Amino acid sequence: xxFQLISVNKKVLDLExxxxxxxxxxxxxxxxxxxxxxxxxxxxxxxxxxxxxxxTQKYAIGGWVIETDGKSVMIxxxxxxxxxALDMASIQAKKEELKKKIEEYKQAxxxxxxxxxxxxxxxxxxxxxxxxxxxxx
Numbered sequence: 770x771x772f773q774l775i776s777v778n779k780k781v782l783d784l785e786x787x788x789x790x791x792x793x794x795x796x797x798x799x800x801x802x803x804x805x806x807x808x809x810x811x812x813x814x815x816x817x818x819x820x821x822x823x824x825t826q827k828y829a830i831g832g833w834v835i836e837t838d839g840k841s842v843m844i845x846x847x848x849x850x851x852x853x854a855l856d857m858a859s860i861q862a863k864k865e866e867l868k869k870k871i872e873e874y875k876q877a878x879x880x881x882x883x884x885x886x887x888x889x890x891x892x893x894x895x896x897x898x899x900x901x902x903x904x905x906x
Contacts (some may be wrong), residue, residue, distance in 0.1 A: 770803040771841035772819065774828065776849040781828070784821055790842055791818040792835055804839045812846060814893040816901055827852065829901040831894050848894050855902040864895040 772790060774782040790801040793815025801808075812835055817828045831848030867888055874885045 770801075770805075770839075772821075773841070773843045774817070774819075774830075774849060775843070775845050777847055781849045781851070782819070782826075784819075787819055787821040787842070789820045790844075791816075792844070793817070793830070794835065801835075801837055801842055805837050805842075807838050809834065809836045812844070814848070814890070814897045816897060816904075817844070817846075827901060827904060829855075829894070829897040831897075832890065850898055850901065852901045852905040855898055855905065857899065857902045860895055860899045860902060864892065864899065867892040867895060 772784045772787040794810045817830045819826045829850040830846040833845045
């Protein structure tokens, strides 16, 4: 099964044959195998696992969309990190900063919901990066 992983900035992976893909979707984690039923689903921040040629690669991904017709899979994500450049201390500092801002929003009388949702989304992405960085140690 052909697989493409595309971030906002570039094509991260373009493989002709993968054995399976484990994807975090809004409905829960799913495994895509060759001949999967056609599917379009929204992603949530999580760890993407790609298995091919007896190799496994993991990526921290943000939200957006996955599409498959059973012969190919395409994932478009607003964040893709392979774990090689992740710094645990930076991730934890950013996570704490976001957590503090989220708490401030929760205690405010007037709230910009769009900004609040963006903060929560970024916090979830930091959690995923932290998880992948922990695995890469």
